[in-house]
Amino acid sequence: MAVACGATAALTLGPLAHSGAADRAAPAVTGPGIGSGVQVRAEDSCRDPEASLGPSSADGPAVAAIKARGRLVVGVDQSSYRWGYRNPTSRTLEGFDIDLARAIAKDLLGSEDLIVFRTIPTNQRIAALESGKVDLVVRTMTINCKRIRQVAFSTAYFQAGQQVLAPKTSAVTGYDASLDGKRVCTAEGSTAYEALERKSFGAVYKDRGDGGPADEDRLTVPNQLDCLARLQMGEVDAVVTDNALAAGQAAQDPAVELKGRPFTTEYYGVAARLGNDDLVRRVNQVLVQYRQSGAWTRAYEKWLKADLPGIVGPPAPKYRDG
Structure with missing residues (x-):
């Protein structure tokens, strides 16, 4: 068998564009690439860790800090084919997670050039958020009860096992x-x-x-x-x-x-530092539009459908009070 190439950490810039979002809008219809919201009580958050904060386009301290800096810094992978990987020809980062990170940046900053990708290993995702090395992690990161005590997650954007x-x-x-x-x-x-x-x-x-x-x-x-x-x-x-x-x-x-078959059901979420609630709400607002506009479906068809056929759309978002 051919040996896979090892990956090294890198810092790159990638292009983005702007799109607007309605304040705290939740999906109203269902269909391919579109989920319907389900409200969940905060005290149920560990039993249902996918429940996140309601979407909002309002700025808060975390969003303001990103805008003042003029760059969104996102932790990603560069070695997961179809998710976050470096194209061997162009040397640019590509994949499903990369497209989502760009969608978040375009909403926050309105420019195709104002994103910094920092590649981080699996075991450094939480540490990168806690240290402030990155604003967000978009890296096939599973939401679970252990992790919601360490980082703040968006609503789920993909189901895996x-x-x-x-x-x-x-x-x-x-x-x-x-x-x-x-x-x-x-x-x-x-x-x-x-x-x-x-x-x-x-x-x-x-x-x-x-x-x-x-x-x-x-x-x-x-x-x-x-x-x-x-x-x-x-x-x-x-x-x-x-x-x-x-x-x-x-x-x-x-x-x-x-x-065999998958033996768990898991959901990927965008991770932020604990306490950055305004940033989580803003990401959830982006995900509302990402589902409804068909962007999720287009990204799935481009990057994942050939190897993961039969997925009709993203998981329905779940929100908790507050």
Whole structure:
């Protein structure tokens, strides 16, 4: 199998354009690419972590700071094919998440040039927000109860699920007993790693810290694409990751495939620093327009449909009081 290229962090500028948004407008109709809002009480937020703040186009301190700086700084990936990856010909960042980040920037700043992309590994997404290195993270980041205590999420913009990726010739059949004794790679800080912590089916999935075989195989890696490289080199037997990411990896390498069925239901959200409520509301307003205008559907058809067919639209947004 061809070995996937490793990725390094970079800082780039990308073009954007402006579009307006109505204050606190919520989707009123449903259909491909359009969801309907569901109001949820704040006290239910951990039971239903996808519930976010209501949309608004009003400026607040976080939005004002971005406007004063004149740039929106967004943490993204550069190694997830179809989501956030560097085009090898143009060297520009492209993908579904990149398009969404640009839509947010165009609403905030009204210019196609006023966005800075900072590529960050999976295990540094939360730290990048907490340190102020980035304003937002748009990087296939799953919303869950643990993370909503660390960062503030927008409404969900994509539904995914954990699944197993392995060579087509492998005896691994999915997230089941066929993983017993197999070396399984995950990204550090990912929900896949947490799933294996809860139930591993006997898989070897973490570094032992004792210099043994697991340490040599480096089963836990900073970036998900590193798992594909290790699978290609025979250092691990399988990968557990979001099926949305795994589909892109399978598209890169015809010798691997998704095994079994997704064993979780997860939702991606745009992440902001805790307390930046006005920025979260503004992102939610952008997402209202992104769903209703057909921009979500166009991005899906451009980047994801070939590898993830059959998705009729984004998840319906859920809002909590306040």
